[in-house]
Amino acid sequence: MASVLKLVLLLLCAYHTLVAHAVDDLRSYYMVLPAGSLKSATVNCTDHKAASSPSGGGVRVPLHHRHGPCPPASSTKAPTLEEMLWRDQLRANHIRRRFSGVKGGDLEQSDVTVPTTPGLSLGTLQYVITVRIGSPAVNQTMFIDTGSDVSWVQCKPCSQCHSQADPLFDPRSSSTYSPFSCTSVACAQLRQSQQANGCSSSQCQYIVKYGDGSSTTGTYSSDMLALGSNAVSNFQFGCSKSESGLLLNDQTAGLIGLGGGAQSLATQTAGTFGKAFSYCLSPTSGSSGFLTLGAATSGFAVKTPMLRSRQLPTFYFVQLEAIRVGGKQLNIPTSVFSAGSFMDSGTIITRLPWTVYSALSSAFKAGMK
DSSP, X not given: OOOTTSOOEEXXXXXXXXXXEEEOSSOEEEEEEEOTTOOOOOOOGGGOOOXXXXXXXXXXXXXXXXXXXXXXXXXXXXXXXXXXXXXXXXXXXXXXXXXTTOOSSOGGGOOOOXXXXXXXXXXXXXXXXXXEETXXXXXXXXXXXXXXXXXXXXXXXXXXXXXXXXXXXXXXXXXXXXXXXXXXXXXXXXXXXXXXXXXXXXXXXXXXXXXXXXXXXXXXXXXXXXXXXXXEEEEEEEEEEEEEGGGGGOOOOEEEEOSSSTTSHHHHTHHHHOSOEEEXXXXXXXXXXXXXXXXXXXXXXXXXXXXXXXXXXXXXXXXXXXXXXXXXXXXXXXXXXXXXXXXXXTOOSOEEEHHHHHHHHHHHHHHHO
16 A cells, blocks of 8 residues: 555646656655746736636635735745755655655545644745735735645734735724634634644634744634625634744735635635635746636536545545556556645645656656657
């Protein structure tokens, strides 16, 4: 039975360099292929606004690359390729540690040991959306992350926060803001996911620790969340009062969790949008994509069943069955793929077991002759 350490991390983030990565206990290397000749298309940034989904049953929000031509907020200097590879490896290492106790076979039946550090590395997150929080609503530009559940935003007063381009959210100025009590159901769910951090003045406190050493902590709360013309009442999120690590190095306001757990935006809006979302990432940083809440109904949509773990509901998997090069299926035992393929919006490089990578590399080289 294939070990879950041999997960495939599907490429869901665009970058200006194509990178292949083979993973093995003793062999690990990168092959970097320059792609600098690709030119960015001209973009009209004023056209990117939140709107109803074309299917009529959801909402579509513009999705921007943090270093693209239409970033909603000023961002720090783009990291070097070496920095991106290092941060990506931190995230991948943390993913493998999290699933080190997963047995092969059906993920729904897996025996998973939940670690005490639930988050992933933040250094590779590249895509942001702009939402509005509170009454009156305040624009907040936030990362999206399919590997996280708890959403959070920086709040006044903040003892240790980074500077941000948007106005800092002040819960005292919002008529719909409400902190959760320590006896609330929401706080109990937070404790179950090991992201509660005790009580302060009878208010539930949260903490999220990420795999790169970053962390955020504050008061777990609810308020109005506006996505275009759609409003989400009693949206649960962390009101961040203190941060550490890489969180202090950017100008975004916070993070939107899109995982499958109880606290994620996808789960909280399940009654309205059916616990379905999709997103389109631009193939280059010269254009923008979109995040859609609601099921895709267009004819060009291609679907595949999702695999889930009841003990680690945050994460999304698919069952990779085969790889074809030039229309010819590679001779790879199906048992290699039995552990499932992990999908993650914050992982840049596709990672394959060495046996799969070797077969793919050989077939690609043969096809290029």
